[in-house]
Amino acid sequence: DAKTTQPTSMDCAEGRAANLPCNHSTISGNEYVYWYRQIHSQGPQYIIHGLKNNETNEMASLIITEDRKSSTLILPHATLRDTAVYYCIVRVLRDDKIIFGKGTRLHILP
């Protein structure tokens, strides 16, 4: 019962912006969009989350469409260290867990 759909894999050239899409067409009004990533063999790492407004932090920007049915995570200047699996997750704040899907495997190419 996947709430999100992401491409299996993507490539991006080092130094360019990496734009990772996520579809969440059945998102409900109180569900937030979260992004995590997992660099090989490490624990997942929280990146950013948002409800409907675009968000930016030191790691990335999150662009959510006006109808909230999709979003894009933007890594503005990708480096080789950004090679990882990126997970888009929707959840309500009171959920006692996050559920990981298969994510998008992002390869940053030198």
Next chain:
Amino acid sequence: EPEVTQTPSHQVTQMGQEVILRCVPISNHLYFYWYRQILGQKVEFLVSFYNNEISEKSEIFDDQFSVERPDGSNFTLKIRSTKLEDSAMYFCASSPTAGHGYTFGSGTRLTVV
């Protein structure tokens, strides 16, 4: 930057033995979690813990598993009688509030032989 610390980094155990995986969450965090990842597979939720009790658990978290916060700083996962299929990377996580992003530890690789 505060970290979630997990020990040991790698544990090898005989099938049927009990193991305890240890985690030190970030000190002002109130919500605690265990996840596991079998090699090549998805990260799977096991259990969440808040206010000294389990708040949610998955179907994986059966009677062989238990969690404890024995002293206000450590958060442990016990597997009573390990099976070969328990071999996985186990990740501990914590968060200050339910809606905040989780901070994960670097994991314990459990190998059951």
